[in-house]
Amino acid sequence: MIQQILFILVLAGLGWFAYQRYSEIWQNIKRGKDLAIEGDSGVRMKNMILLAFGQKKMFKNFIPAIFHFFIYAAFMVTQIELIEIFVDGIFGVHRFFAPYLGAFYTFIISFIEILSLLALVATFVFLARRNLLKVPRLTMNEMNGWPKLDGNLILYGELFLVACIFTMNGTDTVLQKIDPAHYPSTGFLAISGWLGPALFGGLGEGTLKILERIGWWGHILGVFGFIAYLPFSKHLHILLAFPNAYFSSLESKGKMRNMPEIAAEVKLMMDPNAPIPEEDPNAGPVSFGANDVDGLSWKNLLDAYACTECGRCTANCPANQTGKELSPRAIMMKTRDRMEDLSKFEKAGGNKEEGDGKALLGDYITKEEINACTTCNACVEECPVSINPLSIITELRRYTILDAADSPEEWNLMFGNVENNGAVWQFNPQDRAKWVEELEEGS
Amino acid sequence: MQVVPIMADLFAEGKQPEVLFWVGCAGSFDQRAQMVTKAFVKILNKVGVSFAILGPEESCTGDPARRSGNEFLFQMQAAMNIEVLNMYEVKRIVTTCPHCFNTLKNEYPELGGNYEVIHHTTFLQELINDGKLKLKEGGDFKGKRISxxxxxxxxxxxxxxxxxxxxxxxxxxxxxxxxxxxxKGLCCGAGGAQMFKEEEDGTLRVNQERTKDVIESKADYIAVACPFCSTMLGDGIKEKEKQEEIKVLDIAEMLEKLM
Known part of the structure; x- marks a missing residue:
């Protein structure tokens, strides 16, 4: 009875906590500008199934992909077992489904056990990649501090969860022989069937019962802890990868977002008779591009929360590989940090309208970073969950040039050439077809 | 005798070419890229493709302006070019520049410019597939390594x-x-308007990094399909004093040598 009350209290506490935090993230994403989602929803659904569910892009890099898949599969399938844990926890019963499902129950739990074992192996591999092999993209400077700890913490958490599952099932297997009235038969479980007696075989009934409870509570508290930890961590990708893949652009990667507000102005300049668009009297000062998160689209901001800091983008970025300050992963991390800081500032009573006097561009992301980008799309191509760092970079560039008029001098020269000569270099536009004369001379 | 009809002249005669050849700034003014333009024109003439260029009426598509953030200048360029293209009722465009290609194909439709846009490599492949462009056996490239x-x-x-x-x-x-x-192809370093400014501080320039891959490939020829890649890789190879061993050629130049 005490355990039931405790379980319901913990569950309610978690629910309240998670609601607060997840709505905070929702509000942060809503800081972004509207973005029309166009194109076939069937294609979007297919992208989501292939990329998020099927992890298609992960498999471009087989070794990490297969181990990542073990953890992913174990995580997905273990959710089935959670249903029973909830029933048992709330109603004070023990392995509620075992007697009803019989052999199918044995199969399901055995399946979970095998996946948990594979996940355990994968967890050790990942800990080794981060801490012993020091895979470059996982150990770069930008990963120092919290990002590194975050990556490791979740792996330690996985070790804890798997240990609890096997303690719970292993002791249960032994208890089924001692006290079959309270411990209904699960059948021979694939791993606990032999591991349980091997590890816990000689222990007394009292010790076994305590260990079984430690396993059970440890497992469910681990899961609850994970749910509460998730929204503070890069591991939020396990949820956000799905909407992120769904909402990612279906257009060519080469196409940049159009700015209709500027198209309208240009039209007016070219044709003085064009109707002047009605101005919205409630509109604030016009700003082009983005210098803070509210100038980006909500998809840019969703991208930032969906990023799990794997660094495939940065490892393939030509600017980063040649020692420039730019790292597409850092662009995503800084965008998320900016939202978090704004949210903290407002929660502490800061004035939302006036802001905290800082901005994404300048205080988080520097001009040097965005000016190093070659717009090659390697980062966009690499991201397993369809994050687009390039879109943030180009929106920040737009602000730098259109609003702050702060572009590199050489770009200003190029702009001048395009404007005056219709070419990127200073040539006479009348000479544009001069090569034809040389061609006719036979060169 | 090479013929390069100008769109305005054809239009005045009431003629419409099958395809407009969009030459681009590099193809028009850059000496190295002009060689590609000329090679491509020779192929077009040899095959007997009905084409024209805009000549002085062509203007920068606005790609480097847009990538660097100058949307205003991009939109001005786009509006001017679309006006010209629509006036001549252009339906089909071929270009030797991937940047012009991308802008014309993906970014002009939203602004009122709808054309079938083809990059010259695709165009050449189609000519070969249709049996219109026949290549000589052997030639400069027989047995050579090309990357x-x-x-x-x-x-x-x-x-x-x-x-x-x-x-x-x-x-x-x-x-x-x-x-x-x-x-996973590594950029040459020119895109995103980097061509028109010094790179930001780093340990290497992007073309130097790519030149490592070039040298490692032990290729005799590096085939390119973009005037800016051509410049960047050519410079990188020259810096390593490998210009005698490794030649950078556009695919149109290669085919023209085998006609």
Whole structure:
């Protein structure tokens, strides 16, 4: 009875906590500008199934992909077992489904056990990649501090969860022989069937019962802890990868977002008779591009929360590989940090309208970073969950040039050439077809 | 005798070419890129493609302006070009520049410019497939190692990976891939308007990094499909004093040598 009350209290506490935090993230994403989602929803659904569910892009890099898949599969399938844990926890019963499902129950739990074992192996591999092999993209400077700890913490958490599952099932297997009235038969479980007696075989009934409870509570508290930890961590990708893949652009990667507000102005300049668009009297000062998160689209901001800091983008970025300050992963991390800081500032009573006097561009992301980008799309191509760092970079560039008029001098020269000569270099536009004369001379 | 009709002249005579050849700033003014323009025109004339250029009426598509953030200038360029293209009722455009290609194909439609836009590598592949362009056996490339460098704006941006390679397969040469190719192809360093400014501080320039892949491939020829990649890789190879051993050629130049 005490355990039931405790379980319901913990569950309610978690629910309240998670609601607060997840709505905070929702509000942060809503800081972004509207973005029309166009194109076939069937294609979007297919992208989501292939990329998020099927992890298609992960498999471009087989070794990490297969181990990542073990953890992913174990995580997905273990959710089935959670249903029973909830029933048992709330109603004070023990392995509620075992007697009803019989052999199918044995199969399901055995399946979970095998996946948990594979996940355990994968967890050790990942800990080794981060801490012993020091895979470059996982150990770069930008990963120092919290990002590194975050990556490791979740792996330690996985070790804890798997240990609890096997303690719970292993002791249960032994208890089924001692006290079959309270411990209904699960059948021979694939791993606990032999591991349980091997590890816990000689222990007394009292010790076994305590260990079984430690396993059970440890497992469910681990899961609850994970749910509460998730929204503070890069591991939020396990949820956000799905909407992120769904909402990612279906257009060519080469196409940049159009700015209709500027198209309208240009039209007016070219044709003085064009109707002047009605101005919205409630509109604030016009700003082009983005210098803070509210100038980006909500998809840019969703991208930032969906990023799990794997660094495939940065490892393939030509600017980063040649020692420039730019790292597409850092662009995503800084965008998320900016939202978090704004949210903290407002929660502490800061004035939302006036802001905290800082901005994404300048205080988080520097001009040097965005000016190093070659717009090659390697980062966009690499991201397993369809994050687009390039879109943030180009929106920040737009602000730098259109609003702050702060572009590199050489770009200003190029702009001048395009404007005056219709070419990127200073040539006479009348000479544009001069090569034809040389061609006719036979060169 | 090479013929290069100007759109305005044809239009005055009431004629409409099958395809407009968009030459681009590099193809028009850059000496190295002009060679590609000329080679492509020679192919068009040899095959008897009905084409025209805009000549002085062509203007920068606005790609470098847009990528660097100057949307205003981009929109001005786009509006002017679309006005000209629509006035001549252009339906089909071929271009030797992947940046012009991307802008004309993907970014002009939203602004009122709807054309079928083809990159010259795809166009050449079609000419070969249709049996219109016949290549001599052997020639300069027989038995040589050729490696194709993917342009970002053809490859990742528009997913054209195969057409250039299919053309190269006909050269009787040994095709080798660089360690970073196709979706993982490393940029030459010119895109995003980097061509028009010094790179930001770093340990290397991007073209120096790519030149490492070039040298490692042990290729005799680096085939390119973009005037800016051509400049960047040419410079990188020259810096390593390998210009005698490794030649950078556009796919149009290669085919023209075998006509």
């Amino acid at each position: 194709y460098h993917d342009s970002c704006y053809l490859g990742r941006a528009n997913e054209i990976y195969e057409a250039p390679r299919k053309v190269l397969e006909l050269l009787d040469a040994e095709l080798v891939e660089m360690k970073r190719c196709r979706t």
